[in-house]
Structure formats: structure tokens, C-alpha cells
Amino acid sequence: MSQKIYVRVNASFSPEGVVLPRSFIWTDGHQYKIDRILDARMAASKRVGGCGMRYTISVGGKDSYIFREDDRWFMELKETSC
């Protein structure tokens, strides 16, 4: 099962209302800088449930999703153990 992880996010808000995440704090307590945003669209998370604006982000050379659902942000923690 994958897990829904709500994260603390720094984001920028443009005057036009465009919201872009810039960095987030992961479960290990580290802050990760978002190097690039590759895509943004409304989508449901099949893995952990819920839906919202889904950003495809590049962090340290790895691609990942971060979702903005109402006023919270979450990421999908992929668990291989169970």
C-alpha cells in the first residue's frame, strides 16, 4: 500500500492566481528544493486517494507528483514492504 503524506510546502502565488510549489519538507525533516515543474493538471491520486491540482516535479533528478487538494499538499509514499 502507498501512503498519503501531507507535507509543508513553500509556494509562490502569482498576481494571476497561479500557484507553484517551490520546496517541501519531507518525512525525514529535510527541505527539498523543487528544481522544475514538468506538468500541472487536475488529477485524482489512484495510489493514495483524493484529487486536486497535480504537479509533476523534478527533485534532485527524480520525478515525482505533489498534489494540492483544497488548502493542503500531499505526496504519495510508495511502500514496497507490504
Place this chain on the structure above:
Amino acid sequence: MLRTILHCDMNNFFASVECTRNPSLKEKPVAVCGSVEDRHGIVLAKNYIAKAYGVKTGDTVWQAKMKCPDIVIADPHYELYMKYSKMARNIYSEYTDKIEPFGIDECWLDVTSCRDTDGDGKTIADILRERIKYELGLTISVGVSFNKIFAKLGSDMKKPDAVTVIPSDSFKEKIWNLPADSLLGVGRRTSNTLKCLGIDTIGQLAKCPDEVLKRKMGIVGTRLKMYANGLDTSEVTRSDYVYPVKSIGCGLTFREDIKNNRDAAVAISKLCEDFGSRLRSLKKSAKGISLFVRDNDLNWKEWQTSLPYPTSVPKTIADEATKLFISKYKWEKPVRTITVRVIRLISEDEPFQIGLFDDVQNEIKNEKLDSAMEVLKNRFGERIIHPASFMNMGYMPEGMAFSALPAGGNQHV
């Protein structure tokens, strides 16, 4: 020119929302029920796996568990359903502004004017179906036709996640063999009347002589015949012209019968507790209430009254409902079930006249108190705060037996 009308119906709406929120439920039988703790809770919606076990909407939790011991019982999350309903409508609104909601999970769309840009009805229906699946994680079934009645019929014909087209040039072959009661407007009673006339199918209804229908059913009969012939011309009423929700109800069947006005008042107060946040989420105030009371012999009575002024304050609603109860109920039998419904809803910002003797100051105070309670509930969950009169009540179930009727049933349009 023939119109292109879609009817979009979200499949097993309440249960599907629960499953898309919590994917671990997807492979399990799931029923959304009014109350988990209380055996009087009933099934409001179920997914297809539960359906395969014979679980039906309206079953008690206990019946559902008998049919399907492994069933997962989920609490209803009303605000969440409103949210998903709205998100779906936002997607529809990218294609047309002619959207007419029908209950919380269904909408008609008139897409006649976007055929040139977005494609024919079937194409648009498929786009909507894919988008709702991708963006919301829900499935819809869509009926495509040239009138509202057939569009609605089409959305019922193939489920889930499907599109059914009922074209103008071949609708007879496609639907005339279906039972007459699959037409919108043919309920159980009408269906029985039609059966007495020897009418079982839509086709037979379509061909029945006007005089026969008129004699037996009046104008309703001839109107249904028009429907069957594809002659429904009713417009898809623009979404900004209609209030999608005309009433909200909240009912409770008690573990032990209620035997006096005092306990009834407490129960009514409890029933009205949620109206504040629900009305506010819809940005509505109520102008009236209706009260439904069933005694322990299962006789029932219903009364209505106007509120002194439009309000969304639970205490005001509860006080009026209690007054109505005390003035009307004669206590020939103890009470088994009470349902309070707020009716004649209007938009909050609609102006209204305040009567001379209404204590407006008091109302404002109540409104503040209610908002504060809601903030606490949002932060700490439903059970954090209750009016003191709810404590130590033996017969009151912890979770309300039930705060919503099956999809579509609770929100009257």
C-alpha cells in the same frame, strides 16, 4: 434543429467517493450507511461488489451484514459529496453553461451549441467520462439524445463508466421494448395504472390512444405518451437559474420510543444540529420546515410551517420544529421516528423582510455561537462539542442514525 442533450450520472456516488478517497476500499464490498453504531442505520449507497452480494439501498446495516459479512460500513461525508458534485459540474461548465442539476449526482447538459467545436454528443460524452475518471477518480454513465427524458433513460441503460446514445432516427428500435417504468416520471403507482391498461413497455405507451390515457390518468397520461414518442421539449435550465437543492432533511429512528415532549425536543435539537453547516456550505437559508413523525405503530404524519424569517441557524430551526411538534402531536402513541426537513431554501444574500417582533439581536448571537461550534468541530471532529442537553441520553445513538437519504433522495430538486 434537433438538440443534443447529455445526462451525466455519477455511478454509486456516495460509495464511489468513499472509495476514491480511500483506495484500499476499492477491492472490498462497501456500503455508506447512516450510522455505524446503531442497528437502525441504513444503507445509503453501495459499491458494485456489495451489490453483487444483494446489498440494497435502504437495507439496515444488520441486513447488509447478514448478506455480506465482510462488508465495510462507511460513514457518510456529506460535505465531501457536495465538493465532488461541484467539481464535476465545473468540468461540465467548460463545455456548456446550460447545465441543470438533478439531485446531487446527476446533471443534464445541453451541448447543442458546442457540437461544431467539441464534436458530436457521443464525443463530448466520452471526453467528460474520461475527464471525470482522471481528475476526480469517479465514473459516470452518460445518456446522449435529443431530449432530456431520453438522455436520462440512456444514462440508466449502461453502467458504470459508459455512454449510451439514443438517436432520433432509431430510438424506437432502441428503447420501445424497455419497460414503461424506465421512463422518468413513471413511478410505481403510475406504472401500476399503466399495467391495468395493458401497457408494459415504452412502445405500448407511445401507441396507446390519447382518450384512454386521458380518461385514466388525465394530462399526466398524455404527457407520458409524448415522452415515449420522443416529444419532450423541456429545456435544460441554466445552472445559474436554479437552486440545485430545495430541501435538506435529517431523520432519526430511536432505539427506544420517545414518550414525552421534553425528549422529543432534545431529539429535534439534535436533528437540527447539522443544518447550520450544511446550509452554509450551500450558501442558503431556509424559509420553512417540515416535520415528519412516525409512531411505534408506523403510522405517520407530516406538518409544515414557515420560519419567521429565513435562517440557517440550527437553534432557531429546532425551536420552530419543536413548537410545531408540540402543537400538532397528540401522543396517542409513542414516537419511533422524527425527520426534520428545511424547505423553501433561498440564497443567503437574497433580501428578506424581518418581522416587527423578531428578536434579531438574539438571532445574531445564535449565529455567532453556531459558527464557533463549527470551527471547533472542523478542528477537532464532530464529537468535540454538543449542547449540554445531548449528554446522558440513553436512547440517542452516538452517531446519528442517519443524516441523509439515498443519493438524490435527500436533496429535492
